[in-house]
Amino acid sequence: MTIKGLAPVMRILRREYEKKQAPVAELVQARTSDPFQVLVATILSARTLDQTTAQACRRLFKVVRNLNDLQRIPRERLSRLIYPVGFYRTKAKLLKQLPRAVTQYFNGVIPGTVEDLIRLPGVGRKTANLVVAVAFNKPAICVDTHVHRICNRWGLIRTRTPLETEMALRRRLPLKYWREFNACLVSFGQSVCRPISPHCGVCPLRAYCRRVGVMTALG
Numbered sequence: 001m002t003i004k005g006l007a008p009v010m011r012i013l014r015r016e017y018e019k020k021q022a023p024v025a026e027l028v029q030a031r032t033s034d035p036f037q038v039l040v041a042t043i044l045s046a047r048t049l050d051q052t053t054a055q056a057c058r059r060l061f062k063v064v065r066n067l068n069d070l071q072r073i074p075r076e077r078l079s080r081l082i083y084p085v086g087f088y089r090t091k092a093k094l095l096k097q098l099p100r101a102v103t104q105y106f107n108g109v110i111p112g113t114v115e116d117l118i119r120l121p122g123v124g125r126k127t128a129n130l131v132v133a134v135a136f137n138k139p140a141i142c143v144d145t146h147v148h149r150i151c152n153r154w155g156l157i158r159t160r161t162p163l164e165t166e167m168a169l170r171r172r173l174p175l176k177y178w179r180e181f182n183a184c185l186v187s188f189g190q191s192v193c194r195p196i197s198p199h200c201g202v203c204p205l206r207a208y209c210r211r212v213g214v215m216t217a218l219g
């Protein structure tokens with residue numbers, strides 16, 4: 001697959017995506033465009049099922065609506081509110097460090113660029129890109145394990161790490177696809193192009209995929 005041939009692929013992915021529930025950060029955005037809530041939801045969603053994250057967010061945002069609330073809440077109570085998201089104790093500890101860091105570096109305002117966001121505790125490039133795209137509605141490419149794996153399977157890029165994938169996509173992917181790329185590929189990667197035993201036999205992208213060509217040639 002080439003970048004030039006991506007238009008029909010994106011049309012198919014969009015159609016498939018509309019049949020599924022949106023990822024948690026986008027669900028939060030549907031209720032509020034508050035960067036604080038999108039950032040917290042994205043931090044909580046790491047290594048956690050979307051449904052579990054969504055339930056934890058519902059509990060948490062009834063009590064913690066902004067950085068001031070987060071500063072005041074005791075860490076133990078925060079842990080209980082977000083339980084059972086993955087690594088909930090570590091995430092509670094990192095979330096408690098957020099208000100001070102945002103005040104210290106950004107005058108109390110959640111920043112809207114990847115370079116600034118990654119200065120905050122618990123925020124890596126994946127989270128930062130997602131927050132920029134979802135909360136600030138700006139072009140950003142969030143590369144997680146699904147995006148990295150699928151782009152390489154397609155033959156769109158050849159990279160060894162998610163960071164290399166992000167940089168390659170930043171260079172080559174048309175800007176108009178940036179914001180939707182993660183949501184479409186995560187949904188597709190969870191349902192069809194799974195990490196182990198992808199469902200190539202029923203895949204709507206068979207005709208475009210390098211992996212199928214290689215498997216056919218291997219016979």
Ligand code: SF4
Nearest residue numbers: 193198200203209211
């Ligand atoms: S054909 Fe297989 S490897 Fe290629 S995109 Fe579809 S599921 Fe993934």
